[in-house]
Amino acid sequence: MAREPERVTLTPEQLRRRRARSIAIALALGVLVILFYIVTLIKGPGVLNRPI
Amino acid sequence: MTDISAVDRRQKAPLAPPGLISEAGVGDYLALMKPRVMSLVVFTAFVGLMIAPGHIHPVIAFTALLCIAIGAGSAGALNMWYDADIDAIMTRTASRPIPSGRITPGEAAGFGLTLGGFSVAVLALLVSWLAAALLAFTIFFYVVVYTVWLKRRTPQNIVIGGAAGALPPMIGWAAVTGSVSLESFLLFLIIFLWTPPHFWALSLLRADDYARARVPMLPVVAGPQETRRQIVLYTLVLAPAGLTPRLFGGAGVLYAVTAAAAGALMIALAWRVKRAPGGEGEARAARGLFSYSILYLFTLFAVLLVERGLPGLSGHAVM
Numbered sequence: 545m546a547r548e549p550e551r552v553t554l555t556p557e558q559l560r561r562r563r564a565r566s567i568a569i570a571l572a573l574g575v576l577v578i579l580f581y582i583v584t585l586i587k588g589p590g591v592l593n594r595p596i
Numbered sequence: 597m598t599d600i601s602a603v604d605r606r607q608k609a610p611l612a613p614p615g616l617i618s619e620a621g622v623g624d625y626l627a628l629m630k631p632r633v634m635s636l637v638v639f640t641a642f643v644g645l646m647i648a649p650g651h652i653h654p655v656i657a658f659t660a661l662l663c664i665a666i667g668a669g670s671a672g673a674l675n676m677w678y679d680a681d682i683d684a685i686m687t688r689t690a691s692r693p694i695p696s697g698r699i700t701p702g703e704a705a706g707f708g709l710t711l712g713g714f715s716v717a718v719l720a721l722l723v724s725w726l727a728a729a730l731l732a733f734t735i736f737f738y739v740v741v742y743t744v745w746l747k748r749r750t751p752q753n754i755v756i757g758g759a760a761g762a763l764p765p766m767i768g769w770a771a772v773t774g775s776v777s778l779e780s781f782l783l784f785l786i787i788f789l790w791t792p793p794h795f796w797a798l799s800l801l802r803a804d805d806y807a808r809a810r811v812p813m814l815p816v817v818a819g820p821q822e823t824r825r826q827i828v829l830y831t832l833v834l835a836p837a838g839l840t841p842r843l844f845g846g847a848g849v850l851y852a853v854t855a856a857a858a859g860a861l862m863i864a865l866a867w868r869v870k871r872a873p874g875g876e877g878e879a880r881a882a883r884g885l886f887s888y889s890i891l892y893l894f895t896l897f898a899v900l901l902v903e904r905g906l907p908g909l910s911g912h913a914v915m
Contacts, residue, residue: 561618561620
């Protein structure tokens with residue numbers, strides 16, 4: 545017989561903090577996307593030319 | 597003075613049991629990145645970037661600084677992950693996110709590795725492969741060489757480990773020029789020689805903390821007297837080294853005067869630490885040197901920046 549999976553119920557504070565972390569990750573990813581977009585526009589075709 | 601055996605130094609105390617549910621807030625993750633250390637890293641990298649010969653688009657410069665800041669944050673997070681056991685023992689660090697239980701060690705390690713990977717990759721793709729390689733080396737040096745290898749084994753830990761904190765201006769320079777040069781090496785040298793008197797002044801104040809955590813800082817294994825002597829010796833080397841950007845790097849007269857005056861004051865404060873009678877007098881002198889050392893480094897780099905902004909003050913066209 546399959547065992548019942550153990551579940552954890554988060555407290556309201558844990559839920560609130562998890563939501564804050566998720567928003568921060570989303571914002572960071574958004575900034576990264578915008579940054580790549582702007583740099584691509586700035587570099588134009590030179591985006592593939594990277595000095596060592 | 598406390599005797600610490602080599603075996604003791606290498607042992608890590610057990611941490612709280614894993615598997616706790618995270619209650620970490622965004623602020624806890626920011627604290628994991630050591631924002632105060634990061635601010636000095638970003639500033640010195642900014643100066644390296646600004647005084648380097650050549651042009652860099654402001655957005656690319658911002659990207660480079662962002663990557664350097666995040667890379668420094670990743671090194672800080674991985675340092676806190678590895679040192680969580682001794683951080684829990686030391687008063688100064690006991691409230692950090694991992695020892696206080698707000699972030700689990702696994703979360704900190706994952707956070708640090710992710711930031712490190714992203715910062716290096718983005719710097720390589722958008723700015724410069726050399727700058728990215730230097731950033732990767734800096735993170736590696738701080739985490740593996742300093743934190744894992746040296747910190748618990750030798751009182752020379754912060755002398756050698758100081759190289760990691762000294763690299764950011766070279767990274768900034770490399771982001772613009774795609775190379776390293778004597779001028780950027782001189783900036784590295786100043787921070788490298790600045791680190792021992794800066795940290796040993798702090799460790800004089802926290803010797804008991806370090807002894808309890810069995811970290812072989814110089815005051816713990818060699819005593820405060822030898823530490824004060826070493827502080828003076830390193831400061832005597834640092835002050836002339838502070839003048840090298842004028843002698844070899846093309847910095848201007850304003851920089852030379854500032855570096856000479858600031859270096860003389862640094863020597864005076866180091867000498868005051870050496871001559872302090874002990875007790876509260878020694879603590880006051882060490883605190884004074886520690887605080888001033890930050891101002892010293894900031895001032896030297898700020899003047900380089902000012903001279904770059906006002907070319908008439910500089911001896912040469914660049915730096």
